[in-house]
Amino acid sequence: MGEPIAASTLGYVTDLVDSFALEREPNKHLYRLLRATVGAIADQPSRETRARYFEAWLLRLAGSYPRRKSCPVCSRLLADEGARYLASEQRLECQRCLGSGVSLSSPSVRFLEAIWRQPPDGLAPPEARGVLRELGAFHDRLIQEQLDKDLKSRRVFDDMLREGEDL
Ligand SMILES: [Zn+2]
Numbered sequence: 001m002g003e004p005i006a007a008s009t010l011g012y013v014t015d016l017v018d019s020f021a022l023e024r025e026p027n028k029h030l031y032r033l034l035r036a037t038v039g040a041i042a043d044q045p046s047r048e049t050r051a052r053y054f055e056a057w058l059l060r061l062a063g064s065y066p067r068r069k070s071c072p073v074c075s076r077l078l079a080d081e082g083a084r085y086l087a088s089e090q091r092l093e094c095q096r097c098l099g100s101g102v103s104l105s106s107p108s109v110r111f112l113e114a115i116w117r118q119p120p121d122g123l124a125p126p127e128a129r130g131v132l133r134e135l136g137a138f139h140d141r142l143i144q145e146q147l148d149k150d151l152k153s154r155r156v157f158d159d160m161l162r163e164g165e166d167l
Helices: 003-023 028-043 047-061 106-117 131-147 152-162
Strands: 083-086 091-094
Touching: 003 028, 003 047, 003 131, 003 152, 028 047, 047 106, 047 131, 047 152, 106 131, 131 152
Parallel strands: none
Antiparallel strands: 083 091
């Protein structure tokens, strides 16, 4: 595990906190989350998993994570059907009802449910391939909607991951 990837993770996480704190009152939940995540980033091998965890909770604390267990159109469970993001309504629908949009496969929806249940240091990396990538694309979309810009540190982080040091 190289130092560059730890540094780029911390850079990205710090940038996120900065950007979100500018828009909203900093709150104690955010700083508790930051402390817990930074601790876990130092300890744990899968930094991409921690980064996805952090993004999810940051967006949720900012009140902008579209969460639901079942499809609003057909009531099927998203964990069974997989989900897609309907950006115009800022909500999730199941993959039977919605044919396009950022996709979260069934394993990704299940992993997300684990994120809501677990502290960062109790979360094992997902078994299914592609889960972290799907969640990353979804979070990227939500962060851009929130901040109206790309974070450079996110690109640096992604580049580091692509160099194959972590998963
Ligand atoms: Zn549906």
